[in-house]
Amino acid sequence: MTTPTRHLRIHQYAGLQPGPRLLVTAAVHGNEVHGTHAMAGLMQKLDSGELVLERGTLTFVPIVNPLANQLNRREGDRNLNRNLRPPVIAHDYEDRIARVLCPLIAQHDGILDLHSFQGNGPAFAMVGPRNNTGELEPFTQEATESALAAALGVSRIVEGWLSTYALGLQRRQLRDHDGSRRTSLIIDPHYGVGTTEYMRSTGGWAITLECGQHLDPNGPEVARLAILRTLVFLGMVTADAVEPHRPAQPPEVLQLYEVIDREDMGDQFAREWASFDAIASGQTIGTRASGEAVLAPSEGRIVFPNVKSQPGTEWFYLARPSDRLLPHNGA
Template identity: 55%
Template structure:
């Protein structure tokens, strides 16, 4: 009986809303709560649904798919993940073992059926909203891509003035460092040594021929985050020409940064050197964190601290380091 009760508390489905215009157009999918404690996307989608249901907003061209809660188990628990991080190593699993594997087996075909993805997130420490861009066009083996101009032009209309690139290649370099550590002590599970562990929703979307942006709407629980997400959805519909909505001008003087290094937390007593906010500037040689044995982890050059997480699990991302990017939007 206890096992039956436990099973009944695990969600068995994803709630998906779909709106088809009667004229041809792009296929857009919007996700909320890929991480269960990041609820701004859920709130933004739930705010949009009454407009669509009442006819105050009409999808006239293409197809809009809304998934308010992409990870219902983590969302129900109010945690980042259920059994594992859905936004890492995202791919279909022929033999699903964890809850997120079963979600991936539904979510990945859903993503592949669309052309454009807007994924709404929030972050750990205070800071202003920003958008995560994919790579520039390339034919490399890690993340080949041909829609950089589309992503760039679209991103400029979403609202934030700050943009970040370099996710997957920086994460791949971090995986290489994990492998080197594991070769010495064998302490890290094999999954976080997987070269594809950094593949999340937008990376998967690009791998199946589409393009996408992760929009970080603000601090977890910030009541303004939902408004940031809702504005971004409406501007995406306007930019794609799916609904008759006014398109705001592109952001002026965008601030584009490139991730170049990820640092993992290696011990429970590792601590950050300051209560960092996202994109706090640091100087070359300045301590960003302290290892449990007193060793400083210093900035390799002048740059910025990104995604600082004082509560990171051992073996997981503790903070990223970024430098200014020469990339231009438009």
């Protein structure tokens, strides 16, 4: 039996001039390793002097969840990227990671969190809310996130995660529950908070980059270019470190507005969906174990369809066009 790693491997580079403090993370979900591979290559270049950090502090955490990574699955004991906060009492492996990860996040100005996804589909970035002073996710860094997301080289940007997740949580809290720790976690109002949401709660900015499907051979290159473009955007490396992103047209921006949970393992999709497949109003997306059809409430896109989701957790999300304005050219 494999002994779970009891430490986090953290690599830090300090430029000789003051500047931003950037945290880059990967394998928050253990089988999402495009960013892990990209960081390994960039660390070789930094160590050899081929890439020079001119200013600021760059921190790499190539494997945030070592247990899940060793098991080659999404989670160790639970989903690290939900309900992320320093625990008063550590109940599981992910709680012990959070004790180290949360203070590390708070020491930085921003985070680029590198992920991948189960279904097919192109790479995309996720950003936080608009500037606001509300209770759910107060925020002041909309301009930074919008400009950086536009510079990363993806053709699609998605917003609205936490507000959409909160709607799903409200429905979960109305159901009957078995009193288990798993159930108590998925109905906790904090359950939508992961790495990026925690960073925003400390006053920083955050980008999630979904680098493609888990086994997409181009995923590490998507991650590598994103890291370099972020460093250039922040002025931490020289502009010639990477070819800038010069899109023919601005990225498409979508707003998440609904999340639908799987209720039973007998719930089945009507077809093999990929993220951002178009859906028409009233179209059948799937069928419940009871035979009830799950219909699209309006025209839009399906996001994160997950045939492996467990009952009581997210089955898929719905998105529609956003009116968010982005810069017309990248960094």
